[in-house]
Amino acid sequence: MKLHQALVLLAFAAVLTMAAMQLPARGDAASPANRVFNTRGEPVAGAHYISHAEKDAATPNMVTVILADYRSFDTLGETLVVFAGGIACLFILRRLKP
Amino acid sequence: MMTSHIPLLIPATFLLAALLIPLAALLWRRLSWLLAVAATGLCFFYAVKGLAHVTTAGRLHYHLAGWQPPFGIEFVLDPLSAFFSVFVTGVALLALIHAGRVVAHEVSGVDMGFYALAMLLLAGLSGMVVTGDLFNLYVFLEISALASYSLIARGDPRAPLSAFRYLTLGTTGAAFYLLGLAFVYMSVGSLNLADVSHLLPDVGDTRPVLLGLSLMVLGIGLKMALFPLHAWLADAYTHASSAATALIAPIGTKVAAYVLLRLMFFLVDPQYLRDQTPLPAIVGCLGAAGMLWGSIMAMCQKELKRMLAYSSVAQVGYIALGIGLASPLGFIGATLHALNHACMKACLFLVTGNFRVRLGHSTLPRLVDDLRRTMPWSAAAFTTAAISMVGLPPLAGFFSKWYLVLGSIQQSNWVFVAVLVASSLLNAVYFFRVLERLYLTPLAPPDDTDVAAAAATREAPASMLAPTLVLAGALLVLGIFNAWIVSTFINPMIPSRLGW
Amino acid sequence: MLEIIKGYYAYFFLVAVFCIGLFGMMVKRNLMKKVMGMSMVQSAVILFWIVSAFKDGATVTVLDPARAVEDADLYLNPLPHTLMLTAIVVAVVTLGVSFALLIVIYRRYRTLEEPLLLEKMQ
Amino acid sequence: MPVTHESVIPLLAVLAPLAAIPLILLSSRRPNLREFWTLAAAFTACGLILSLLPGVLAGRTVAYDILTISPGIALSLRVDPTGLFFAIICSSLWILTSFYSIGYVRGAGEKKQTRYFASFALCIGATLGIALSANLLSFVIFYEMLSLGTYPLVIHKETRESYRSGRMYLTYALSAGLLLIVATAWTWALAHNLDFRPGGFLGGVLADEGAARALFLLFIAGVGVKAGLMPLHSWLPAAMVAPTPVSALLHAVAVVKSGVFGVIRVAGFVFGPATMQAFGLDTILAAVAAVTIILASVIALRQDNLKKRLAFSTIGHLSYIVLGVALLSPEGFMGGLLHLANHATTKIALFFCAGAIYVNLHKTEISELDGIGKVMPWTMAAFTVGVLGLSGVPPINAFVSKFYLCKGAVSSGQLVFLAVFLASGLLNMAYFFPILHRAFFRPGGAGLHGHSEASPLMVVPIVIVAVLSLVLGLYPNALVHFFDLARGISQSVMAGAAAPLAGLAP
Amino acid sequence: MIEHARPFDLAADRCGPSSSPIIRIASRGLAPLIQIIGLYVFFHGHYSPGGGFQGGVLLAASIILLRMGLGFANTQTVMPSGWTVPLGAVGGLIYIGTGFFAVLCGGNFLDYGVFPMPWLDPPHLHSYGILFIEVGVTLTVMSTLVAIFDHLLDG
Amino acid sequence: MSWLIEVFLFVLMVVSALVALRSRDLLAAAVTLSLFSFMAAVIMASLGAIDVAFTEAVVGAGAVGVFNIVAITLTTRESRD
Structure with missing residues (x-):
């Protein structure tokens, strides 16, 4: 049983590795995610953030700008996840008075 | 002005309610229920309004924080998402009205937590429906997942373990989704759903994309309880409180199915997917296997909730x-x-x-009271829904099966046709078993001695009965007006690339 | 060959960590170990994203007055970093909830070994 | 095309029994009121159906689209001669059965009478819907409704045996319904049309013989379960545990006849004679029917339970109709249709008699019937009429239809089926006449003393159906022009065109 | 059953004060330091790595440290257990309220550029908007992490 | 050559993962898991993701470690596998 699972996982790892070999290499500045313009000539989000973050939000830390401005709803979701965790612990662990 | 904000308002109202409920509960405990119902009702109203707008005036795009899509997050209310948000919020509204009494009965003492988590669950689910951004979808997925893990964790003594299993599997599913998304992102460079689908044809080597897509489908399949990945579902639904099950079971897997629809029909060219890859065929076959397996397992169950849970596995298969x-x-x-x-x-x-x-229980062999007489309306609602599940016209369940049969025949996929037929028959077997319990005098007297103590003396209270009956009536209405639904709402959402 | 290793070793390691985590979740019978496996799976995925943001010769994502902001190649891609901040938070909270579940399970059954739990539930 | 009129009458006719259901349920505490609703619905439905007759005889077709079920397919009712033919049989016999039922359930002291009458009304509504539905999907919808409505009747006695029969019935009926749905879906995928058309609409679209056969078999399996075609018949004898009026109406008229009606619709209005012939489908159907006729008659010989014997007789006679249709000759088709009506009247008489004997004397086995002819003269006289009719003795109505069936066998040149008909007639005599012999020519036991006829509520309907059989035998065109209708239908189906009825109006 | 020394006195029910004076003193002394670092991380998030989440975690860590060192009951004055979840809700409300405020001002949700502060140009509006929502994030993260800790301990 | 250091870190990470999974003492496993998280943080830092690395360090070694320890003390320290 254990062996079976290990074999399945090995096969899975092999598939993942094979597919990962087709991904852009580590550090490739021209990869689809990192370059400035995509195949259709439109700006790619990552590079756009680099060049616009300071202009748009007067904040040098790009990550902060993306986190709290460009993609601020993700962060709202993240905050709510944290909040959900708190409520969840309360809900799960609260002992009821008999 | 409000109309343009609808895509935002649906999840945001839920989030707001989730935040307000802990504060409101400090004032008055009952307020949390009222607030939850009010927020859900409001969202249902928005969703209906959004659907009306989408069908008459076209889709709604909402750019959060005012940034254009590939850079900012976008919420989209198109025919598909508007349709799903309407029924998700509608069903949730009824389930929450019903939950008022059940929560007081089964998870009393932590009702604030229940309603706050319910709101978070609904926020996550409706957010998954409206969002047009693949990573934002992950965030919403996690909100809803976290809420459902914990909602399920309270119930009978075995509930925490089943919730834990659900948590590990669900988190793995989310991790698969995120890994798949990483593959897609690295190959395409965008996270916006529309943008990705528009750039995908340019990707030269599609192997990482296909693997990424498969991983995402795998992750969503886990959430959706697609056949071999359904192990968490039966335990989770059985041991949780009825209120939590009634809230999660109908819509949780549906929203996952919605994501699957999005991925397989909108992210990638579905015709390419069907003709060049085995992915749709695999999903279809797993669905077919799940239909049979779920139905067979449902037949063996004695506990009503567990039977319904396995039936869910089967229905997700459809x-x-x-x-x-x-x-x-x-x-x-x-x-x-x-x-x-x-x-x-x-x-x-x-x-x-x-x-x-x-009655204090829902175990089949103990359902020996004269429920036909003591709880006639509940029994009637159950009968309606059961007959619809079996797929007898003119109730709603028939028509979706009809389209599935038509679709399978169109592709000459006789195996699917046979599975559809067999699964419907199995449905009939396990549902008529329950109906016999409800309506017919049992042949042998029950061997349980505590049955008499649990005898029902009267019908459920109005706040529970009303949602039940509304749903039962809705089944008839949905069945009768299904042609209108299909032509007005579903036909416009069929992706144009699919060809019609 | 060396090029391939240089370009892809991160992926290989991460796939390994991912699968080790999965293996732990599947094979280990102790619930705490399952949680640990889960945590590894999540970390592997997060690192996968981080690797995708790396560019040779680029600097961190805080604006450096000495470097032109117009040349995007000079800075790392900040988008995956941001996303993974969210993912990390989600992972932590999930862990917190899973610990809560474990404590409840332990309170009731006084064990975290799956076979024993199943035995006690009969 | 015939002139089609929009009219709400067919809808009302279908709704009348269905509308009675809530009324019946609500008046469960007051039996007289409840039975009043039943009768009122019966008379309303029958009146509405009969009011459509002159128009149909004049060549008008009345239709009503209730709603769109699925894009391109409407749930619609249409009164064409065939549907009306069947609807008249059902609705008129429902009136008689209602009276009889009242007498029966009160006489036998049955439990849960409200459920009984409500299900009964549901069944009749569904059967009328089957008769009048304009396309396959509407047909399927009412067909499933009928399956469901019959279930409470079959398990009415709530004994272990009846539960078993009920499950068996449900399994058969639901499987059949599903096969029918699949067949319907396939038909839609092929033709994008489901409307019944005399002479069929699948002619141009079926190219492949294998597909045609598979589709036909799906259809026949779907409708054949209710029609009692062997080997799909075994639910029918089992379902005889139901109360006798149920057996009478449902298992001699409504349920089984809707199966047969389905065969007629499929053969004549979906595939059409030409297509059937082209792919050899008629041979398949005829062979199945012929085998069923002979086997059922032989099995009937060995049954001692009266209702079981009648059930097997029913199976045989249903296949007469199917065989008539499968002969694909105008006379055969017409004979089949006539037998649909004639078998209904005669067999219902026989079932009524069996029920009267059960309520009155609590006898169910044939071997116990010695001498009851003297105790229940009217009942047994009616029984005799039915027996003679089914055995093909003139001047009872079933003779007429048998005559046309035989004629059809001859004219289609398939003499083997003529032999089947004749042999089955002999077998009919062989299993029916011993009953008469026992009833009239054997001395009764001591248990019969002090018993007389059953209540008039039962005897009067029995006598009426017997007289009806006799009248229809002497004047096949009497009352409702069955003969003209049947002839018109068979001509239109064979010709592949509608409206040859014009000019036949009185 | 192996008897292990417990690193902290986390009794089955509730956390008592640590028996070691070193830990008591260290936690009392370290906590304000961590809080200052946390506040710095939070406020400096615009210019260097850090921000609301990290700051919140650090603030929570200081409180958890106090809880572990000085005991559960003794630190209720620092952060009452009953307040944690409502405080988290308040943090979330600050965030979502900012979003809705932008809607009220006629922009899209969370669009800081429309805030009615004419003395600021849009980039700075965004900058302050970011700071403002980070306050909410910090508050939520801090109180929720403490809440999780409290509930894990106490139920 | 910096990539070789990263390889070394990765190796450490994999090893700590394996150790964490194999250890029968859950407290030791938890500490090793913190090491795992720390390695992840260092790798992130070496990949330039300072923000993420900071968060991972604060969270992985801090919050998760504390939760882990609390959970272990409140439940059991032993594991059968």
Whole structure:
């Protein structure tokens, strides 16, 4: 049983590795995610953030700008996840008075 | 002015309510229920308004924080998402009205937590429906997942363990989704759903994209309880409180199915997917296997909730089968079945909640009271939903199966046809078993001695009965007006690339 | 060959960590170990994203007055970093909830070994 | 095309029994009121159906689209001669059965009478819907409704045996319904049309013989379960545990006849004679029917339970109709249709008699019937009429239809089926006449003393159906022009065109 | 059953004060330091790595440290257990309220550029908007992490 | 050559993962898991993701470690595998 699972996982790892070999290499500045313009000539989000973050939000830390401005709803979701965790612990662990 | 904000308002109202409920509960405990119902009602209203707008005036795009899509997050209310948000919020509204009494009965003392988590769950689910951004979808997925893990964790003594299993599997599913998304992002460079689907044809080597897509489908399949990944579902639904089950079971898997629809029909060219890759065929076959397996397992169950849970596995199989067909008819069948099954399952679980509140149990061999007489309306609602599940016209369940059969025949997929037929028959077997319990005088006297103590003396209270009956009535209405639903709402959402 | 290793070793390691985590979740019978496996799976995925943001010769994502902001190649891609901040938070909270579940399970059954739990539930 | 009129009358006719259901349920505490609703619905439905007759005889077709079920397919009712033919049989016999039922359930002291009458009304509504539905999907919808409505009747006694029969019935009926749905879906995928058309609409679209056969078999399996075609018949004898009026109406008229009606619709209005012939489908159907006729008659010989014997006789006679249709000759088709009506009247008489004997004397086995002819003269006289009719003795109505069936066998040149008909007639005599012999020519036991006829509520309907059989035998065109209708239908089906009825109006 | 020394006195029910004076003193002394670092990380998030989440975690860590060192009951004055979840809700409300405020001002959700502060140009509006929502994030993260800790301990 | 250091870190990470999974003492496993998280943080830092690395360090070694320890003390320290 254990062996079976290990074999399945090995096969899975092999598939993942094979597919990962087709991904852009580590550090490739021209990869689809990192370059400035995509195949259709439109700006790619990552590079756009680099060049616009300071202009748009007067904040040098790009990550902060993306986190709290460009993609601020993700962060709202993240905050709510944290909040959900708190409520969840309360809900799960609260002992009821008999 | 409000109309343009609708895509935002649906999840945001839920989030706001989730934040307000802990504060409101400090004032008055009952307020949390009222607030939850009010927020859900408001969202239902928004969703209906959004659907009306989408069908008459076209889709709504909402750019959060005012940034243009590839850079900012976008919420989209198109025919598909508007349709799903309407029935998700509608069913949730009924389930929450019903939950008022059940929560007081089964998870009293932490009702604030229940309603706050319910709001978070709904925020996550409706957010998954409206969002047009693949990573934002992950965030919403996690909100809803976290809420459902914990909602499920309270119930009978075994609930925490089943919730834990659900948590590990669900988190793995989310991790698979995120890994798949990483593959897609690295190959395409965008996270916006529309943008990705528009750039995908330019990607030269599609192997990472396909693997990424498969991983995402795998992750969503886990959430959706697609056949071999369904292990968490039965335990989770059985041991949780009736209120939590009634809330999660009808819509949780449906929204996952929605994501699957999005991925397989909108992210990638479905025709390419069908003709060049085995992915739709695999999803369809898993769906078919799940239909049979779920039905067979449901037949063996003695506990009503567990039976319904396995039946959910089977019904999710129907949706997956429709998705796997990757044809317009399959799409119609899958969407319509998502709607129908949400209503049917909600109705069945609400009735189970009625039984639990009045009888204290929902175990089949012990359902020996004269429920036909003591709880006639609950029994009638159960009957309606059961007959609809079996797929007898003119109730709603028939029509989604009809489209699925049509779609399978169109592709000459006789195996699917046979599975559909067999699964319907099995459905009939296990549901008529319950109906016999409800309506017929048992032949042998029960061997349980504590039955008399648990006898129901009266019908469930009005606040529980009303949602149940509304759902039962909705099944008839949905069945009768299904042509209108299909032509008005579902036909416009069929992706144009699918060809019609 | 060396090029391939240089370009892809991160992926290989991460796939390994991912699968080790999965293996732990599947094979280990102790619930705490399952949680640990889960945590590894999540970390592997997060690192996968981080690797995708790396560019040779680029600097961190805080604006450096000495470097032109117009040349995007000079800075790392900040988008995956941001996303993974969210993912990390989600992972932590999930862990917190899973610990809560474990404590409840332990309170009731006084064990975290799956076979024993199943035995006690009969 | 015939002139089609929009009219709400067919819908009302279908709704009348269905509308009675809530009324019946609500008046469960007051039996007289409840039975009033039943009768009122019966008379309303029958009146509405009969009011359509002149128009149909004049060549008008009345239709009503209720709603769109699925894009391109409407749930619609249409009164064409065939549907009306069947609807008249059902609705008129429902009136008689209602009276009889009242007498029966009160006489036998049955439990849960409200459920009984409500299900009964549901069944009749569904059967009328089957008769009048304009396309396959509407047909399927009412067909499933009928399956469901019959279930409470079959398990009415709530004994272990009846539960078993009920499950068996449900399994058969639901499987059949599903096969029918699949067949319907396939038909839609092929033709994008489901409307019944005399002479069929699948002619141009079926190219492949294998597909045609598979589709036909799906259809026949779907409708054949209710029609009692062997080997799909075994639910029918089992379902005889139901109360006798149920057996009478449902298992001699409504349920089984809707199966047969389905065969007629499929053969004549979906496939059409030409297509059937082209792919050899008629041979398949005829062979199945012929085998069923002979086997059922032989099995009937060995049954001692009266209702079981009648059930097997029913199976045989249903296949007469199917065989008539399968002969694909105008006379055969017409004979089949006539037998649909004639078998209904005669067999219902026989079932009524069996029920009267059960309620009155609590006898169910044939071997116990010695001498009851003297105790229940009217009942047994009616029984005799039915027996003679089914055995093909003139001047009872079933003779007429048998005559046309035989004629059809001859004219289609398939003499083997003529032999089947004749042999079955002999077998009919062989299993029916011993009953008469026992009833009239054997001395009764001591248990018969002090018993007389059953209540008039039962005897009067029995006598009426017997007289009806006799009248229809002497004047096949009497009352409702069955003969003209049947002839018109068979001509239109064979010609592949509608409306040859014009000019036949009185 | 192996008897292990417990690193902290986390009794089955509730956390008592640590028996070691070193830990008591160290936690009392370290906590304000961590809080200052946390506040710095939070406020400096615009210019260097850090921000609301990290700051919140650090603030929570200081409180958890106090809880572990000085005991559960003794630190209720620092952060009452009953307040944690409502405080988290308040943090979330600050965030979502900012979003809705932008809607009220006629922009899209969370669009800081429309805030009615004419003395600021849009980039700075965004900058302050970011700071403002980070306050909410910090508050939520801090109180929720403490809440999780408290509930894990106490139920 | 910096990539070789990263390889070394990765190796450490994999090893700590394996150790964490193999250890029968859950407290030791928890500490090793913190090491795992720390390695992840260092790798992130070496990949330039300072923000993420900071968060991962604060969270992985801090919050998760504390939760882990609390959970272990409140439940059991032993594991059968």
